[in-house]
Amino acid sequence: MRASPILKLFVALLLTGINSRKSDPDASYTSLSSLDVDGRFTFDDVSEAAMDFGHRYHHLPSAVLHPGSVTDVAETVRHVFQLGPGSRLTVAARGHGHSLQGQAQAAGGIVVRMESLRRAQEMRVHAGDEPYVDAPAGALWIDVLKETLRHGLSPKSWTDYLHLTIGGTLSNAGISGQAFRHGPQISNVRRVEVVTGKGEVFNCSPTHNADLFHGVLGGLGQFGIITRATIALEPAPKMVKWIRVLYSDFTIFTEDQEMLISSKKTFDYIEGFVIKNKTGLLNIWRSSFKPQDPVQASRFNSEGRTLYCLEMTKNFDPNDPDMAMQEVKELLSQLRYIPSTLFQSEVSYIEFLERVHVSEVKLRSKGLWEVPHPWLNLLVPRTGIHAFANEVFGKILKDSSNGPILLYPLNKSKWDNRTSAVIPDEEIFYLVAFLSSAPTSSGQDILTQALMQNEKILQFCKKANIQIKQYLPYINTQEEWQTHYGQRWDTFVQRKLSYDPLAILAPGQRIFQKAVASS
Known part of the structure; x- marks a missing residue:
């Protein structure tokens, strides 16, 4: 689909600004x-809103909103919208601060502390033939x-880690080892309440305000x-049989x-790991896993091998x-x-579902949680996964000591x-996630090495024409965003024009830049 002249103009204005001439700092x-x-708003103690799990980008906002209601969020966004292009203010919703590269930050703008809403709104569980939970996004x-x-x-x-907000994961996709069967979290949503970039509040579902529902x-x-x-x-299982096995091929x-993911009768959770040049591997598991044959x-x-771990679970009732x-x-x-x-x-x-939090507690006790996390999350089409593995695990990757893969x-x-999430255009594709940590106490520049490794991986995929998509994307240019969304870019831009025409929302994603008129 070819972009219309209006869409092209809209994107150009947002990405370059109406006027490139610098003006005085925005005081609105x-x-x-x-x-x-x-x-309430806070204006002085805003440093926490300039931090996230990635620990690499720190953009101070001008204010932080701690909303006591959805109306607070709507009023704030509407106020910024009514200020028009003469204001530099933008608005970013911040959940539990688990973004990696400043995506939930708003330099000089307003950060909305969404977790305040969980204290202001109740969570309601409805049992029955089609049970559901209705909950605040914070x-x-x-x-x-x-x-x-x-x-x-x-x-x-x-998701593998549960100390994330509903709104945060639904704005991305929400993936874990159950997604092969149930789809990502965004495939299991019935309704959402949304505040648009105009400050309007909409209740949305697949049949009511459907375009906005799928868009968010x-x-x-x-x-x-x-x-x-x-x-x-769905009915909750009581117990889980948790299994890990290794492959060398x-x-x-x-x-x-x-x-396994194509079979009707299969496990309830299926994930995999890549392990390279790790010694004492099985000893790591023995504290919580029992070998079938200890001898x-x-x-x-x-030692010195590249191994592949298959992790699976089967839910069961301990009474049967x-x-x-x-x-x-x-x-x-x-x-x-x-x-x-x-x-x-x-x-x-x-x-089982809290397994990552157990690791978090241990890492926090050692001061190894709040460190830079130069993660790279990719969705790799099945037709390219073997070429990807040969190059990345065979040549680029030296070891897996800095975090799970x-x-x-x-x-x-x-x-x-119909949602905004983009995936490879093949029936089977792979999540490949390099979850590196870069503690500064190591005495080595692990962060620089990890970033160089990430860039080598991306450049290889581009050169080899492996049609990857980034999950939790960090993309800097209009051309790259257009490539990321492909044929769906026009739809993405049209939705932006409809629901956030001044590009007020989520500036930290770096997709659109608010076009500010010079005074």
Whole structure:
């Protein structure tokens, strides 16, 4: 589809500004103190709003809104919209601050502290034939889990880390090992409440205000701030059989993964890891996993090898475990892993879903959590995954000591192509996530090395014409954003023009720049 002249002009104005001449710093934020809000604004202690999990970008806002209601969010955005292009103010919604490269920051603008809404609004669970939870977008997924479990229910699709807000993950996609079956979190939403870039409040669903509904899901905050969401639920399992096995052959590893995600009778969660040049690997697991054959496992030598870990779970009822255990046995018999590397554990459902938080607590105690995280998250088409692995795991990647490397397949059919999220145009594609940490106490410039590695990976994909898509994208130029969205770029721009014509929202994503008229 060719872009219309109006869309081209709109994008050009937003990306370059109406007038490139510099003007005095914007002082219009002082008018915010006159707004009648249920919550409050802070103007001095704003440093926390300039920090995120990535710990690389720190853009101070002029003000932080701690909303006491959705009306506060709408009034604030409407106020900025009415100031028009003469104001430099922008607005960014900040959840739990887990963005990686300043995406939830607003330099000189207003940051909305969405977690304040979870204290101002209640969460409601509705049981029945089609159960759901209706929750404020500032609520953490761990709180959603605890509340729904009280009713014997649970959301279907998760992220690996639950201390994230609903609005934050729904603005991206929300992916974990259940997505091959249930799709990402954005495929399990029934309704959302949204504040647009004009300060208007809309209730949206697939049949009501449908364009805005699909636009904000995976929309990177560009069309509206999600303030409330209705999430589909299912009966919650009580216990989880948790399994890890190792492979040394990448082809066999991916074939087994693809077989599992394509089968009707399969595991409930499927993920994979890449492990390179790690010693004492199996000893790491022994604290929580038991080897099926301890003698064989004790003789396993992982030093200097690239290995691939397949991680799976099977939900079961502890009062009737036999059927699930038989299914596990049958499924394992179809896999071609290294026999001595079968490790298993049984934990409660909430223990499994909170597995990353356990690691967080340990890292925090060592001062290794609040450090730079130069992550790179890619969606790689199946036709390119072997060339990708040969180059990246065979040549570019030296080891996996700076953080986990995830690699597992997903099904395109479980994604709704009406949303703003973009994925490779193949039925099976892979999430490949390089989750590096760069502690400054190491004495080495790990951050620089990780960033160089990320760039080498991206350049290889471009040179080899592997049609990757970035997940949690960090893209700097209009040309790259157009490539990222492909044929859907015109739709993306049209939605921006409809719902946030002044480009007020989510400036930290760096897709559009607010066009400010010089005084």
